[in-house]
Amino acid sequence: MGYAGLLPQILCIGLILVGHEWRYAALAGGFAYAAAIFSFLGGVWWGQALASGRVGTGAYLLAVMPSLLAVALFLPWTLGWDWPGPALFYLGALLLASPMVDRALGYAAADFLRLRWHLSIGLGSLTIALGLLAPQVI
Secondary structure: OHHHHHHHHHHHHHHHHOOOOOHHHHHHHHHHHHHHHHHHHHHHHHHHHHHHOOOOHHHHHHHHHHHHHHHHHHHHHHOOOOOOHHHHHHHHHHHHHHHHHHHHHOOOOHHHHHHHHHHHHHHHHHHHHHHHHHHHHO
């Protein structure tokens, strides 16, 4: 079921590639989806830290960073700056790197971490692909 989480990004890319009238909404939706998943990962880290019983300030700081970074990446769009391409690239790169945080925290079981790598590589790559398609839309 985890792999079904890649379908929204695939749909967004498909809408852009076929030149659908909703292609700009597909960019915005793809960004929103990736940002929501990235923020969700912070919640996972927070929960894992609590469940482990070995909580430190560093784990909590890492856990709130995805939400703060996602909002920061959204600001250029709200201010009319160069968006969405650069924001999608950064967000995709952060998603690609996110399993390294799981590994560094040391709370995740091996099978969970393996799935995290698969899904993060998938969603991160698809989000970067949206960034590459952004100039065709705007």
